[in-house]
Amino acid sequence: MTTPIDGTRVLRDLYELRKIGEYKTGVHRPSLSNEHVMSLQWLVERLKAIDAEPIIDGIGNVLGYGKPTTVKLLAGSHLESQNYAGWLDGALGVVYALEAARVINCNDAFNAAAVEVGAWCDEEGHFGHLLGSRSFCGDVTESEIDAAINRTDSGKMRDALAKAGLAQKKRERLETGRYIGYLEAHVEQGDWLESNDLEAGVVTTIVGVWQFKVNFEGFQNHAGTTRMAIRKDAGLAAAKLCVTIDDCFPKAAGPRTVWTTGRLTLDPGAPSIIPGKAEMLFQIRDADSRVLARMESLLYELVADADRSGPCHAQVESLRKSQPAKMDERFQAALETAAERIVPGKHTRMPSGAGHDAQIFAGQMPAGMLFVPSIGGISHHWLENTSNEDIVLGAQIFTDAAADLLRQELAVSS
Amino acid sequence: MTTPIDGTRVLRDLYELRKIGEYKTGVHRPSLSNEHVMSLQWLVERLKAIDAEPIIDGIGNVLGYGKPTTVKLLAGSHLESQNYAGWLDGALGVVYALEAARVINCNDAFNAAAVEVGAWCDEEGHFGHLLGSRSFCGDVTESEIDAAINRTDSGKMRDALAKAGLAQKKRERLETGRYIGYLEAHVEQGDWLESNDLEAGVVTTIVGVWQFKVNFEGFQNHAGTTRMAIRKDAGLAAAKLCVTIDDCFPKAAGPRTVWTTGRLTLDPGAPSIIPGKAEMLFQIRDADSRVLARMESLLYELVADADRSGPCHAQVESLRKSQPAKMDERFQAALETAAERIVPGKHTRMPSGAGHDAQIFAGQMPAGMLFVPSIGGISHHWLENTSNEDIVLGAQIFTDAAADLLRQELAVSS
Secondary structure, X not given: OOOOOOHHHHHHHHHHHXXXXXXXXXXXXXXXXXXXXXXXXXXXXXXXXXXXXXXXXXXXXXEXXXXXXXXXXXXXXXXXXXXXXXXXOOHHHHHHHHHHHHHHHXXXXXXXXXXXXXXXXXXXXOOOOOHHHHHHOOOOOHHHHHHOEOOOOOOEHHHHHHHOOOXXXXXXXXXXXXXXXXXXXXXXXXXXXXXXXXXXXXXXXXXXXXXXXXXXXXXXXEOOOOOHHHOEOHHHHHHHHHHHHHHHHHHHXXXXXXXXXXXXXXXXXXXXXXXXXXXXXXXXXXXXXXXXXXXXXHHHHHHHHHHHHOOOEEEEEEEEEOXXXXXXXXXXXXXXXHHHHHOOOOXXXXXXXXXXXXXXXXXXXXXXXXXXXXXXXXXXXXXXXXXHHHHHHHHHHHHHHHHHHXXXXXXXXX | OOOOOOHHHHHHHHHHHHHOOEEOOEEOOXXXXXXXXXXXXXXXXXXXXXOOOEEEOOOOOEEEOOOOOOEEEEEEEOOOOOOOEOOOOOHHHHHHHHHHHHHHHOOHHHOOEEEXXXXXXXXXXXXXXXXXXXXXXXXXXXXXXXXXEOOOOOOEHHHHHHHOOOOOOOOOOOOOOOOOOEEEEEEOOOOHHHHOOOOEEEEEEEOEEEEEEEEEEOEOEEOOOOOXXXXXXXXXXXXXXXXXXXXXXXXXXXXXXXXXXXXXXXXXXXXXXXXXXXXXXEEEEEOOHHHHHHHHHHHHHHHHHHHHXXXXXXXXXXXXXXXXXXOOHHHHHHHHHHHHHHOOOOEEEEEEOOOOHHHHHOOOOOEEEEEEOOHHHOOOOOOOOXXXXXXXXXXXXXXXXXXXXXXXXXXXXX
């Protein structure tokens, strides 16, 4: 049974959000920037319109608590963006949650059930790692916030919270047992759906992300007077490791394993100085922790080889290991049933290569995720886009799945 | 015939200069910083003590014009340092010039001859390329200074000149025919002298430096959701070129050709984003312009290969080509004769792999350069050093060569 949404309203909301921090056809709305705070206030106004008692908490999460009901589903995503990046990344999931709340909470058929909406601060990691959803789930200490620094401008998160008027606010905490689960929608950010002519993806697992820093130590010297034979060029050593990884990783990888050197810094980085140090940020993602462990071993092996063969020292340091997060089977089934109703035959189950707030909530309660297609698979770039038609289809699938999950629960509890 | 110097005075001067901007056992004295300006004033005081009428000109050069004489030799080097780098790089040549002026200008045997001392601003290229000596030789326009930006903090050179109180001062210009030539001493900055157990190097040629920027254009995308097969990783493309250069350049190089990737920048440089762009600063140095041209062709070939084979575009841009500068044969002979007297059998003729102000003066008049050994060949690093004994031996060779050149000229003109 379909619970009809208002597709025009969904698109209008998303286009309004795009105006806040607009950059070319995308947005620049980093965490706790003026534009981000404006987008939080925008959501507060929309939630007030459906009597959802919205608040912005002490870490910049928006929560819309609904009327007292027996059965509640939590739904949401994030409103900040990567720098100069896509307009739908995060915003789509928040607007879908808002639309589901509008349709379901005001529907007499659901008077004992509601969708509550959340927008989780800093999913994009300007200050940390999924800080908003982790804070809501009780996994962020005050000292982690004290230490959090903006990766673009090195500003303190505390100062940004104060500037946003949130310094004195308390942080909301998830009330145990309040929700039947968490539902999130997101743009796919890859080209799997589009290249297979599909309209919807039901997420099975959110991949684990294992992040490393590789440090190279050579010897800084003059680029004109130091003979090639005696150089210890840390930049060249780092470049060689990138190429060796590119050669060796494919043989050990799973079918969907991905790995990336996102940053490479040569020190001191002057044209006439042989780099004495180099630092490489490297990450591996897979939905299977055994594959992650295998790739990690290979990385350590390649770095040890580089160190042994010289002339520079190389050392790898593990920065962060998030484990793959499984989505709840019943939530997957609800999304699949709704997708089959709206886009018959044009949906698939698939892992998420990107991290999402849903992976945090999956540790607390059943969680599910829906993907809509990304045009050309483009993401974290202002060119990111999804067709209006796909946006509306996705919103309908999302609301239907939310409604079905609530109905199932009402049937059990009645 | 030796014209005896005061070795203790030379060392005292150098140790005094090291106190100005001291960093570990080196100095941090970037161009037009407070510390650099203090070092210029230090030199002004020393030159006043020998009635040299010193001035600091509008680009931060110090010039000590001596008494009216018929025969003059210009000698000097620079007082600013690379960031957190060596204490002798530049300072040694200035103090040698000062000592030669003290010994020769006050010596009755030379009453018709003098050494005039110069300290040339920004040889180290904080704001540009050999700006001080090029300004003195009439090769720097006002608009070049308008555009000059500090490579470390992006501050304008105009603002730095104003802060140093030099904004209203005019720039000094070389008076045609005033000097019989230019003499400069410098630490070798390589390990050739030390590893061959030599005490002095007579520079034959200052190498040409050809500087390039290689730009890679891939496609910025999400590091979790973009399959390996469809990636266009500009960072990986840059790393591959570094390794290919390391493979191919040795076969085409001359015995002393050197090449360096000093900086590699991945854009946007975030751990979870596939770099869409990469920029590589690359330079080649050789004393032979035919070798430089051959290596340049090879670079263009390798970049074109990288561009053709994809998946990223690669393009090379030439930033700057300084041609090798030959030192004057008579100046080389004078330095060699003096070296043979002071350190018999322990000197050699050799090219300079580093750029120096002498290469600018070589375009205007006969020029010569003397090298003293660098311990361990270390340069552009605060560990740079030379033994006290070698410093004093070098000062004696330098003053003797200056005296011999002036004597030769006096003999011709009398």
